[in-house]
Amino acid sequence: MELDERKLKILQAIIKNYLETGEPVGSRTISKYTDLNLSSATIRNEMADLEELGYILQPHTSAGRVPSDKGYRLYVDNMMREKENLIIKKEIEISDKEKEVEELKEFLVEKVDKVETLLQNMAKMLATNTNYATMVSVPKSQGKRLKFIQLSAVDSDKILCVMVLEGNIIKNKLLDIDEELDNETILKLNILFNSSLNGLTLEEINLGIIAKMKGQAGEQLELTKKVIDAVAEAMSTEEDLKIYTSGTTNIFKYPELSDSSKASDIINTFEEKQLLTSLINKEDDEQGGIQIYIGNETPIHTMKDCSVVTATYELEDGLKGTIGIIGPKRMDYEKVVETIKTAKVQLDSLYKKRPSSSDDYDMTLDDSNEE
């Protein structure tokens, strides 16, 4: 049996209708809904075929049909892509979109001077706009080069070690010392560290370099070891994960997700944010960096009744993060894809287009002055 034009139309009608109502849709509904002018009986026959092909399901005998994961997949891959082509053709829509981007940007950037806060607001905004749950991951500093390192005496028994990585990621570490150091020693150490380590990635800081540094450390061997540890910690990827979530309680708006055990599982996944890591960093850039996972396709088992749409954004070169929108399988894919694209474009362009005159906000990913 083949999936001919007519079956496709019927399938599309079923899915459209189901997205709107959330109820299983019957043959009579479709016979009225479409412009095919077919009787319900014919539709019924076609539906039986579609079911056999695996695109739709019957929750039980004598109920209407519901799209299967395979059905959604077809819908998303084919029918939505048509829409996308349309957009590319229509210049008007593009400028509309740009306008939207500008508006969003203004909203977001206004009074916000930290990327982290901005991302957090982005998550919140997406959640409010879409009525789904959202996540935004903060770009990882993994693999970045060390740009700057400096020790400063803060206390008689404490040394502050500040490191700046590529992308202006700032890291701090306070080190205990046994005896107070004079300025000259600190200066000497700063020169040592900067000349030895600057411009290197974590991988490039090898034993040879470390040994050489230790050799030059003189009396400050202990401190040097601590600094090297601090650098390693700052540049390593461990616990290097920050994800903002928002709108998790939106799932209660969808009955198919709001029974307490399902809801609990899903919300728990959002609370234990590290469970969301499998959603980020999928480097597949097909379709302009947008991924759509339907039902069991999601890498997270607790979300088997959900669909997930993600996009990868890039703040500055190499600083990549992920935006995700999570809703029921019958989510409004078109709207979600549109929204997430807009958000992606916005974040991508944030620093490229940023007017250089505005020095009100800084671009670091550091958030140490939130506390």
Add this chain to the structure above:
Amino acid sequence: MELDERKLKILQAIIKNYLETGEPVGSRTISKYTDLNLSSATIRNEMADLEELGYILQPHTSAGRVPSDKGYRLYVDNMMREKENLIIKKEIEISDKEKEVEELKEFLVEKVDKVETLLQNMAKMLATNTNYATMVSVPKSQGKRLKFIQLSAVDSDKILCVMVLEGNIIKNKLLDIDEELDNETILKLNILFNSSLNGLTLEEINLGIIAKMKGQAGEQLELTKKVIDAVAEAMSTEEDLKIYTSGTTNIFKYPELSDSSKASDIINTFEEKQLLTSLINKEDDEQGGIQIYIGNETPIHTMKDCSVVTATYELEDGLKGTIGIIGPKRMDYEKVVETIKTAKVQLDSLYKKRPSSSDDYDMTLDDSNEE
């Protein structure tokens, strides 16, 4: 009508039983449950009195009785305090508790080198131990003095401004500059800022001091202004709120909270963490810093069906935060109070008792190297 000894005993029995079962308790249950040796009929009469006095409620005629908020309050105030006195008397129990503290401390401190992570783990541990939802607020840096400030040239067009506040709270800010500065200028500015601002609180940095600094800034007036802004931002209390939550999905374990609209409200409150602020910073130090809010007593309306137990802890002098446990009104108050006390003691003693030899972790509240 008076609340005599016997009524009190019956009330206590009702509450105890209700805490265990979560079901309305009837007269027959109590007549067997207590050592009073009274018939169910007598209990019934007493119960009618207790209801008239407002300590218990009947969900409907022909149901058993359920404690009212007033009943819980009495229970918590009186019956639990007796228990507390017992503990003070029993030396054994104290040493037991100390042992527990040590165990917890080891668990928490192990492999943890940041206070923030530690507090986050603390929230998680409390949630796992109690099966309730928990929150831990991070101490605010508000009102702290500036201990150290330093500018460093990072880029040709960027200056890094590092500030350290009392309590070793580190804050960073990257400033844009128009033209590159030579080392000498930076050194001069550093001396200026340190000598002008160190040891001051935000309030003490008044217009006079600012004017004087501006006067000495020379050609670097613009940069000086930016630094002053950065200092103000770093030391101000705005957006100075960080709360970790955990175990929010535990509320699904209690049917009286898990219908979707209630659960949604509660979980939303935990997601929008600023809604929890009203729970922190209540300075009332009655009862060793432990507060108990029952039902409508909680300052947060969405939690009217919950009880909240909070404690204030103090890391270093003046660095105060709040721990909170949120559960159903029929929570196990004794256990929760015990647990939260232990946690409080633990946090309080964390830095006082800390062995000076261990330099593995730093004490800053800064978390900039999480990302």
Add this chain to the structure above:
DNA sequence: GTTAGCACTCGAAAAGAATGAGTGCTAATT
């Protein structure tokens, strides 16, 4: 003051009945 006894209440659970949306199949129609 306490208790046994009894009629009564009322929610929860089980059982039954009505409804109706939707199906599959067959036979007639185009």
Add this chain to the structure above:
DNA sequence: AATTAGCACTCATTCTTTTCGAGTGCTAAC
């Protein structure tokens, strides 16, 4: 050969009815 009208059948949902029993309040006796 494809389409459609017609009809018997299915089954979740909803509403009503019944049953059940835990628990009460009250009265009269101890």
